[in-house]
Amino acid sequence: MKLNLRALDAFRHTLQGGSATAAARELGISQPAVSRLLARLERDVGFELFWREKGRLVATPEARILADEVDLALGRLDRIATLARNIGDGAVGELRIVAPPSLVEGPLAPIVASFLSQNPQLRLSISPRDVETANQLIATRAVDCGFGRLPVDHPGVRAERLTINETVCVLPPRHRLAKLETIGATDLRDENLILLGQGRRSRAAIDAAFDRAGVAPRVRLETQTIGSACAFVANGVGIAILNELMARTYLRGGMQLRPFRPRLQHIYGFLTAADAPQAKVTQAFLAHCAASFRKLGNAAE
Numbered sequence: 248m249k250l251n252l253r254a255l256d257a258f259r260h261t262l263q264g265g266s267a268t269a270a271a272r273e274l275g276i277s278q279p280a281v282s283r284l285l286a287r288l289e290r291d292v293g294f295e296l297f298w299r300e301k302g303r304l305v306a307t308p309e310a311r312i313l314a315d316e317v318d319l320a321l322g323r324l325d326r327i328a329t330l331a332r333n334i335g336d337g338a339v340g341e342l343r344i345v346a347p348p349s350l351v352e353g354p355l356a357p358i359v360a361s362f363l364s365q366n367p368q369l370r371l372s373i374s375p376r377d378v379e380t381a382n383q384l385i386a387t388r389a390v391d392c393g394f395g396r397l398p399v400d401h402p403g404v405r406a407e408r409l410t411i412n413e414t415v416c417v418l419p420p421r422h423r424l425a426k427l428e429t430i431g432a433t434d435l436r437d438e439n440l441i442l443l444g445q446g447r448r449s450r451a452a453i454d455a456a457f458d459r460a461g462v463a464p465r466v467r468l469e470t471q472t473i474g475s476a477c478a479f480v481a482n483g484v485g486i487a488i489l490n491e492l493m494a495r496t497y498l499r500g501g502m503q504l505r506p507f508r509p510r511l512q513h514i515y516g517f518l519t520a521a522d523a524p525q526a527k528v529t530q531a532f533l534a535h536c537a538a539s540f541r542k543l544g545n546a547a548e
Contacts, residue, residue, distance in 0.1 A: 249291075250288065250291055250292070251284070251287060251288065251291070252321075252324070253284055254284040254285070254287050254288040254291070255288065255317050255320070255321060256274065256321060257270055257274065257281045257284035257285055257288070258284075258285060258288055258296060258310075258313075258314075258317060259314070259317050259318060259321055260273045260274055260281075261281065261285065261297070261304060262306055262310070262314055265303055265304065266303060266304055267281040267282050267285065267304065268281075285297065292313070294307070294309045295307050295309070295310075296309070296310040296313075297310065340369060340370070340526075340528050341369070341370045341371070341372065342369065342370075342371045342372075342391050342392070342528050342529065342532060343371075343372050343373075343374075343389075343390040343391045343392075344359075344371065344372070344373040344374070344390060344391065344392055344393055344394075345373075345374050345375075345376045345380075345381040345384050345385065345390050345393035345394075346373060346374075346375060346376075346381070346393055346394040346395075347375065347376075347378075347381075347394065347395065347396075348375035348472060349472055349473040349474065349490070349493045350394055350493065350515070351373060351375045352375075352472075352474055352496070353473065353474075353492070353493045353495075353496035353497070354492055354493065354495075354496060354540075354543070355373075355394065356496075357539075358535070358536055358539045358540075359371065359373065361535070361539070362532060362535045362536075365535075366528075366531075369528065374390070376393075378395060378396070381393050381395055381518075382395070382399065382401040382403075382404050382518070383401075385403070385404050385518050385519065385520055386401055386402075386403025386404050386520055386521070387403070387520075388520045388523055391519070391526065391528075391529050392517060392518060392519050392525075392529050392532065392533070393517075393518040393519075394409070394515055394516070394517060394518060395515065395516060395518050396448065396513060396514065396515055396516075397514045397515065397516045399516065399518060402521065403520060403521050403522065404518050404519070404520070404521055405518065405519050405520065405521040406516035406517070406518050407516055407517045407518075407533065408514060408516050409515055409516050409517045409536060409537060409540060410492065410514070410515045410540040410543075411512055411513070411514045411515075412490060412491045412492040412512070412513055413491050413506055413507070413510060413511065413512055413513070414449070414452075414453070414488060414489065414490065414491065414506075414507045414510075414511040414512070414513065415488070415489060415490075415491040415494060415504040415505060415506055415507055416430045416435070416486050416487070416488055416504070416505045416506075416507050417476070417477055417480045417486065417487040417488075417489055417494050417498075417502060417503075417504060418480070418486055418502060418503045418504070418505060419480055419481070419483050419485075419486070419501075419502060420500055420501030420502060420503075421501065422486070422503070424438070424486070424505065425503050425505065427505060428505070428506075429505060429506045429507070429508045430505045430506070430507055430508065431460065431507070431508045431509070432456050432457045432459075432460035432462045432464075433460050433462055435457075435462070435464065435465075435486065436462050436465075437465070438465065438485065438486050439465055439467035439468075439484065439485030439486065440464050440465055440466050440467055440468075440485050440486055440487070440488065441466075441467065441468045441469075441470065441476050441479050441480060441484055441485045441486065441487040441488075442464070442466055442468075442469055442476075442487070442488060443469070443470065443471065443472075443473070443476065443489070444469050444470065444471050445469070449490065449511070449513065452511045453488055453507075453511065456507075456509055456511065459509075467484060467485045468484055468485065473489050473490065473493040473494055473496075473497065474496075474497050476489055476494075477489070477494060477497035477498070477499075477502070478497070480502055481499060481500055481502060488507055490513045491504060491506075491513075492513070492543075517533050517536060517537075
């Protein structure tokens, strides 16, 4: 036996409203249309569903037995419809992300938190990975999206500019160079420096700036994360030269930022697989990230 869903819905609304007229009003159809649907359902199930009593439809005992199962079945369908709408809106599901560790621990954390608060049924996994691994995971669609510094040198990755910011000097509290509006390589000639390790594009650009200025940098300490670099600044080891957006997360105890000159910019993008369309939830997350960076004043328009 195959039952008609519209007829079951008419049956449910008739029970709830007590008449075919009330059911028609709820369903947005005519009263005769409801009567035809009820008649069809009676033919399909093989017994009467309603008796007429003083102008009202009264459910038969058989109809009352059927009613609970109809409510359960149609309730499940309602939940499926709601789930489908939410999936279409990007409100449920799972989003898998890769990103540089300093971005995850810094500005990305509040952005992800606010996105999750707006989408309570969404599950998100985020993995800090190095550039090469992140690009491979994105290109092979092992993850849905990621973040990385631009330009990206991988044919399987599509990049959309997201945020741009400058390189800054992170100064310990009450440092003499805090009186300067900007700090160049010559200002740092006799200063102990904290730099991120060799092999990074940002480190190569900093080394080139010192070379052009004819200054040999006094590298007191090398480290691998922006958080640790700022921790050493706070403990008086020296001055760190870092990405401004990342460094702001770790400022404490009177530490100050001054722009480094010449200007060295960091451009980060939102990364997805080049050969695949973005899912609704990925599109929603990109829009949220772009809006968040605009509020921070770091959007790469």
